[in-house]
Amino acid sequence: MGKPDAGTPRERYRAQVREEIKKYAWEQIATAGASALSLNAIAKQIGMSGPALYRYFANRDELITELIKDAYRSLADILQDRAEAGAGLDGLAHALREWALADPQRYFLVYGTPVPGYHAPADTTRITAEIMAVILDACTAGQPPVAPPSPLETHLDDHRVWARQHPAPPSALRRALAFWTRLHGVLSLELAGHFDGMGFDPARLYADEIEGVTGH
Amino acid sequence: MGKPDAGTPRERYRAQVREEIKKYAWEQIATAGASALSLNAIAKQIGMSGPALYRYFANRDELITELIKDAYRSLADILQDRAEAGAGLDGLAHALREWALADPQRYFLVYGTPVPGYHAPADTTRITAEIMAVILDACTAGQPPVAPPSPLETHLDDHRVWARQHPAPPSALRRALAFWTRLHGVLSLELAGHFDGMGFDPARLYADEIEGVTGH
DNA sequence: AGCCGTGAGTTAGAACTTCTAACGAACACG
DNA sequence: CGTGTTCGTTAGAAGTTCTAACTCACGGCT
Numbered sequence: 349m350g351k352p353d354a355g356t357p358r359e360r361y362r363a364q365v366r367e368e369i370k371k372y373a374w375e376q377i378a379t380a381g382a383s384a385l386s387l388n389a390i391a392k393q394i395g396m397s398g399p400a401l402y403r404y405f406a407n408r409d410e411l412i413t414e415l416i417k418d419a420y421r422s423l424a425d426i427l428q429d430r431a432e433a434g435a436g437l438d439g440l441a442h443a444l445r446e447w448a449l450a451d452p453q454r455y456f457l458v459y460g461t462p463v464p465g466y467h468a469p470a471d472t473t474r475i476t477a478e479i480m481a482v483i484l485d486a487c488t489a490g491q492p493p494v495a496p497p498s499p500l501e502t503h504l505d506d507h508r509v510w511a512r513q514h515p516a517p518p519s520a521l522r523r524a525l526a527f528w529t530r531l532h533g534v535l536s537l538e539l540a541g542h543f544d545g546m547g548f549d550p551a552r553l554y555a556d557e558i559e560g561v562t563g564h
Numbered sequence: 565m566g567k568p569d570a571g572t573p574r575e576r577y578r579a580q581v582r583e584e585i586k587k588y589a590w591e592q593i594a595t596a597g598a599s600a601l602s603l604n605a606i607a608k609q610i611g612m613s614g615p616a617l618y619r620y621f622a623n624r625d626e627l628i629t630e631l632i633k634d635a636y637r638s639l640a641d642i643l644q645d646r647a648e649a650g651a652g653l654d655g656l657a658h659a660l661r662e663w664a665l666a667d668p669q670r671y672f673l674v675y676g677t678p679v680p681g682y683h684a685p686a687d688t689t690r691i692t693a694e695i696m697a698v699i700l701d702a703c704t705a706g707q708p709p710v711a712p713p714s715p716l717e718t719h720l721d722d723h724r725v726w727a728r729q730h731p732a733p734p735s736a737l738r739r740a741l742a743f744w745t746r747l748h749g750v751l752s753l754e755l756a757g758h759f760d761g762m763g764f765d766p767a768r769l770y771a772d773e774i775e776g777v778t779g780h
Numbered sequence: 781a782g783c784c785g786t787g788a789g790t791t792a793g794a795a796c797t798t799c800t801a802a803c804g805a806a807c808a809c810g
Numbered sequence: 811c812g813t814g815t816t817c818g819t820t821a822g823a824a825g826t827t828c829t830a831a832c833t834c835a836c837g838g839c840t
Binding site: 378379380381382383384453456459460461462463464465468473476498499500503504507508509510522525528529530531532533534536537540541542545546547548549552553555556557 | 594595596597598599600669672675676677678679680681689692714715716719720723724725726738741744745746747748749750752753756757758761762763764765768769771772773
């Protein structure tokens with residue numbers, strides 16, 4: 349007994365078509381990138397003519413925003429699942445890489461080049477907070493703070509609005525940021541193809557950066 | 565006396581118009597991103613009608629490729645200049661950040677989301693080799709290799725096609741990669757606005773990452 | 781059971797885009 | 811002073827997003 353897919357028949361049909369639209373949208377994005385996404389092409393694939401899609405999404409941007417939200421959501425879910433399964437910082441890091449490699453364009457939808465005017469909706473900022481909380485948990489669990497905080501760590505401790513009540517010590521704040529920025533650095537360059545033809549194995553560089561963050 | 569702008573009058577005029585096209589193209593990219601670049605709009609700004617631009621660029625992609633090449637070139641020039649002026653690894657890092665902040669969309673043109681099909685022309689890979697050489701120089705000059713190489717460092721030493729005859733020791737190879745990936749990690753997240761509303765100062769995080777790479 | 785309003789899908793069309801084709805005119809060169 | 815290359819033009823094809831107006835069928839209510 350799956351979830352009863354609550355709602356009126358109309359609502360259920362509507363949700364179903366929305367999902368089908370998004371399915372073809374993902375296919376297009378995976379093969380040609382988000383900028384090449386064409387509503388007309390999607391409509392043709394589904395079998396209805398052009399403007400019909402505007403019953404389901406106000407415009408192209410709203411569809412893309414929805415896809416970005418779904419991408420964020422799937423990343424947050426995976427990280428939360430792994431964390432609940434007892435994964436440490438390195439487990440989360442590997443989960444992140446698997447998620448990214450599974451669909452590079454999905455990664456770029458979240459962490460890639462932003463459109464200058466675009467402002468993320470409130471939902472996504474809430475999801476990033478969820479992700480940050482998982483990382484902060486893992487960073488706090490890592491090791492007790494022993495050394496006196498560095499200047500940057502005290503700065504982070506002074507401006508911890510982004511940690512949202514999380515009781516992580518200054519060193520954990522720093523490590524969470526390192527986790528995010530360093531892994532993103534390796535990952536985004538790899539996915540963008542900047543390591544192509546360089547000879548070395550990106551996975552080993554990634555693993556080494558993980559060690560650097562977790563403290564060997 | 566500046567360079568005489570060699571060539572026939574036709575060639576000089578042609579080069580001049582090409583530059584004007586690129587100028588307006590950069591303006592559009594800076595304000596709306598590369599995906600919003602419109603050849604028609606550029607033509608209108610210059611004062612000629614649409615298809616005239618196709619005398620100067622075969623198509624939209626060729627114009628963008630040209631802009632990417634210019635962006636790469638300007639970054640390489642800046643880093644080489646700073647290196648010749650005696651800048652160390654930290655000097656190069658700050659130059660990189662200044663270059664990125666001066667025009668975020670230019671940075672994304674080089675290091676941002678790639679179009680799945682796109683393959684960089686041979687020119688740009690030569691320019692990346694130039695950039696890598698400058699960084700490797702600075703990494704080698706840093707400090708003598710004392711400790712035995714880590715597993716990753718020996719791996720990099722075994723696959724040093726990307727270093728192109730550069731006599732950098734394994735530790736310098738590792739540091740060059742850290743320079744690239746870690747600084748790109750912080751920088752790209754900052755430019756993409758992912759730090760917005762988080763409270764802390766990205767410049768301090770960047771400076772701290774520099775210290776991590778240079779070895780305090 | 782039957783009405784009937786809401787919402788889905790249609791076509792037409794406006795305003796864009798890139799890019800090709802054919803034409804005229806201006807310019808540099810022999 | 812011709813002459814040919816090249817530049818810029820207009821026309822138009824094929825694509826895009828998105829609006830407007832119309833039909834029609836489905837689902838809820840009496």
